[in-house]
Amino acid sequence: MIPMDGNPKVIPNKITFESVFDEPNGFSEERALFIGRLYNDVQDLFHDGYFNPDEIVKDIFDNLVELGDNAWIVCADSVQTGLIVVDNIEFSGDYWHSCILHLMFLKNNGSGKIALKSGLRMVEHLFGLGFKRITTFIDVENQAGLKLYQRMGFEIEGLHRARTRLKGEYRDEYSLAIINPE
Numbered sequence: 001m002i003p004m005d006g007n008p009k010v011i012p013n014k015i016t017f018e019s020v021f022d023e024p025n026g027f028s029e030e031r032a033l034f035i036g037r038l039y040n041d042v043q044d045l046f047h048d049g050y051f052n053p054d055e056i057v058k059d060i061f062d063n064l065v066e067l068g069d070n071a072w073i074v075c076a077d078s079v080q081t082g083l084i085v086v087d088n089i090e091f092s093g094d095y096w097h098s099c100i101l102h103l104m105f106l107k108n109n110g111s112g113k114i115a116l117k118s119g120l121r122m123v124e125h126l127f128g129l130g131f132k133r134i135t136t137f138i139d140v141e142n143q144a145g146l147k148l149y150q151r152m153g154f155e156i157e158g159l160h161r162a163r164t165r166l167k168g169e170y171r172d173e174y175s176l177a178i179i180n181p182e
Contacts, residue, residue, distance in 0.1 A: 015118050020071040020083070031073070034080045038104055074105070074118045081106055081114050084122055088135075098133035099126065103148070112148060119152050127180045137163065137173045146174065154178045 022031045070089070074082040082105035089099045101122065105115045126134055136154060138145045146156075154176040162170035 014077055015114065015121070016075045016078075017072040017084070017118070017122075018075060019069070020073055022073075031080075034073070035083065038083055038106060074114065076110075076114045081108075081111065082118065084118065086122075086126070096129060096131050098135060099131060100135050100137070101126070102136065103145075112144070115148055116151055119148070123152060123178060127182070132180050133177055135175060135177045137175055139164070139166075140172045140174055146176075149176050152178065 020027070020031070020035075022028050027035070070086045072084045073080055074084055082103065085102040085104075086099050087102070090097045101119070103115050103119050105111045123134060134154075135157075136149055137160070138149060140146075140159070150156075155178070156174050157177050158175045160173045160175060163173040164171045
């Protein structure tokens with residue numbers, strides 16, 4: 001089906017996950033440009049309460065370097081379309097208990113379907129590793145993001161008032177979680 005604007009929606013046949021590091025010592029220029037473009041497209045996800053607003057790009061790359069193997073570029077039919085990050089991993093004894101999942105995708109036709117499909121695959125993967133709980137946070141005004149996480153099975157657990165800052169203003173966020181039924 002072709003949407004009203006005449007641009008066909010692209011629904012990928014193959015979604016793959018690649019390490020965020022595509023070179024032995026970090027990022028290639030192409031990968032760095034993609035992450036920069038992703039940031040510009042979803043800058044509301046990187047609020048100035050978390051990153052230094054004067055050095056935001058440097059802070060984002062430093063954060064990805066620190067996360068190491070817990071950050072993946074999502075490719076749809078070999079085209080870079082998003083970034084998935086897993087952080088705040090908690091261990092209980094000798095097993096993984098919980099983590100926070102972040103989905104960041106370029107805004108374009110079909111990106112919601114790609115985010116849903118890849119997010120579901122990552123949740124399934126994390127549950128397969130033994131995680132009992134996966135959490136995320138989302139701005140209360142980001143209704144599209146909220147619906148995406150709910151379609152993945154996440155449920156709202158609470159409202160965190162003034163949890164983040166965006167453009168100098170405090171923002172409220174929902175916390176959401178999905179529990180491994182096993």
